[in-house]
Amino acid sequence: MRDDIGLSLEELKEHLEKEGIHPSYHRLKILEYLMSHRTHPTVERIHNELSKEIPTLSKTTVYNTLNLFVSKGIVQELTIEEKEVRYDADTKPHAHFKCIECGSVYDVALESKIFEQGLVTEEGHKVIECQVYLKGICNDCLKNAQN
Numbered sequence: 001m002r003d004d005i006g007l008s009l010e011e012l013k014e015h016l017e018k019e020g021i022h023p024s025y026h027r028l029k030i031l032e033y034l035m036s037h038r039t040h041p042t043v044e045r046i047h048n049e050l051s052k053e054i055p056t057l058s059k060t061t062v063y064n065t066l067n068l069f070v071s072k073g074i075v076q077e078l079t080i081e082e083k084e085v086r087y088d089a090d091t092k093p094h095a096h097f098k099c100i101e102c103g104s105v106y107d108v109a110l111e112s113k114i115f116e117q118g119l120v121t122e123e124g125h126k127v128i129e130c131q132v133y134l135k136g137i138c139n140d141c142l143k144n145a146q147n
């Protein structure tokens with residue numbers, strides 16, 4: 001898995017410009033948040049955290065910005081639960097594990113042939129998007145249950 005934590009605002013700016021997205025301050029801060037918080041946050045979470053620093057930031061702006069990022073393919077949208085959309089700046093194929101105890105969503109690496117073969121399945125189908133969801137109890141919750 002990539003480790004983008006530590007990207008400078010200048011690098012994030014280039015990242016957006018490369019995709020033809022005007023790098024406004026709000027967009028940069030939202031992307032920076034997603035890059036440095038690999039917790040698959042919701043719109044509410046991103047808005048709550050960022051509005052501490054940027055009081056003028058509206059939830060609509062966060063929502064619209066995330067939709068723009070998703071449409072440009074720099075962020076992926078996760079819908080593990082129907083009523084809960086989460087966002088992930090790691091667009092490489094990987095699985096997600098949701099803990100039914102604490103609600104945390106973790107990245108899970110996938111070791112699968114289809115990823116090594118350039119996203120074409122053995123049958124010759126071309127994969128554009130991959131969403132694999134696993135549910136269970138995370139290692140933190142399991143440890144707490146033992147104490």
Ligand SMILES: [Zn+2]
Binds near residue numbers: 100139
């Ligand atoms: Zn848990």
Ligand SMILES: [Zn+2]
Binds near residue numbers: 090094095106107
């Ligand atoms: Zn992820």
